[in-house]
Amino acid sequence: MSHPNEGVGAPTPVVSVSPVVLPAPGRGEDLQVRVSAPVAGHELPVIVFSHGFGWSMNGYAPLVDFWAACGFVVVQPTHLDSRTLNITPDDPRHPEIWRFRVADLRRILDQLDVVEAAVPGLRGRLDRGRIAAAGHSWGGQTVSALLGARVLDADGVPGEDMSDPRVKAGVLLSTTGTGGADLSPFAAEHFPFMSPSFADMTTPALVIAGDRDQSALTLRGPDWFADPYHLSPGPKSLLTLFGAEHSLGGIAGYTVTETTDENPERVALIQRITWAYLRSALYPTDVSWAVASTELMQSADPLGRIDSK
Template sequence: MGVQRLVAALVTALLAGCGSATAATGGPAPGAPSSPAPARSWPIGVRQLTVDPDGSRPLPVTVWYPASRAGPRDPVGLVGAATAGPVPMFGAPVAAGRFPVVVYSHGLRSLPELHAPLTTRWAAAGFVVVAPTYPRTNLHAPEFTRADVRNQPADGWRLIRHLTRLDTRRDDPLAGHLAVDRIAAAGHSAGGFTTAGMFTSGHSARLRAGIVIAGGGLAGGLAGRPAPLLFVHGGADPIVPESVGRAAYARATGPAAFLSLPGQGHGEYLAPDHPGFPQVLATTTDPPCLLLGVMTVRHIYA
């Protein structure tokens, strides 16, 4: 495929209406017509559940979701004042309709709630965001093990299977609200490597797209069924150099785009009061960018 046709394909599949990104040529990708971002923003509910609580790798999960109205205020501070954005309400009723799902993976010595400034905004845009707390790499892990990242893609798939079953349970508030055929994986740092590792040979068609933030490839990942991928990286990242992200980007088997944030480090651009956050937010929430063209405004609001 020629450069111009490749750029056109990327723009059509990934970047219409999005923030500035770098296409395969290394230059700015041209814009393309698209539907405007929706005017409404959902209130947000939050809940916690645990996958396989009695198993060898119990997986606590924080879920942010579009709510039909505000619920009682969360008395236990699942998110905290640092969110500086939509305020999730514990136990709020789920909004009517089915919503695409994003599996969000945290980095080393982190927690899902530390990523709430981004994930809550995704939920407010009309997505159910499910964020597992990985057993051996989270901030409070009693036996922290960096190498356990290699086991986390399987945890992500365990969570997807759990959500598929949960969607059919009449007694669960999320039942009937999860578009389990339209799932994306996203993550930061080690969570970005985890995300890449979920795209293995023969992976389920349920996983439609991925967003790798300050991460790179993982053994066995970025293979199999082609899926649109977005890579986000700080140009001055001292922990995972941008070259690592670009090497993974070069391995993508389907449509891909690379959003480079010049001068930015490992993840400060995920905080609302830092440069780069507006670009990341625009690239991942202006339809049809989040899920990279797989889920357009028509899909989300149908």
């Protein structure tokens, strides 16, 4: 296989501004976001990125920096579960943090004017018809709600539809699968909302899962993280990464101590594959996804495999 990021073009310098504060009545804290954008280009597509548990707008630089250098405007909220906010389980907002997370992403879409104005030189350069959402771990579940996934109640009845038609495509990284009997006792007790139905997740999405991602949240194996692909209607694609654990080689940051499977080649592949997928999902005539998929499949020593439906 050629270099994982061959073909994406020369990177554009990136400007990153934080915190950008979005008023959030009823949240208890205004919503802080980081905005990363290429210094050049017009009609720029947008990615809203939802971090994993405990993280913040300052994480995931390997992905965010790459996407922005390749022409996307990336907006990262700091959700209420962030360690930087230190909200404890006795906080009245705690049981509903998963809902606040989804609301955070919607708020960003509602306030793109504020986001645009906060970055010098960005005004008028967004393509608001080409918006994608991406998330890792809990962030993946958050994003899945915007794509049409719904949380089942204790009786298995789907909850409210939180899908957002402004989001045209999604990327779900290490995103948890079904709940109920699949959850560990710990997860069932502490995360009752971790019981999604993907039956209505109709928005096109790329699901990325590690085949060694063994989670304490489930009684199943790593295949749990492929549920968002297998249990949702097409069009969907699944990238299964060989040997990858929950951090997928280190996407949360450079030299992050939580990374148990550090692998720069794997991270480079994720950069390339996610960029190619979103390019082709948002621009139907773009062949980047077909090219990247073919390269991976034809590699003598592939880092993963792609399935599509």
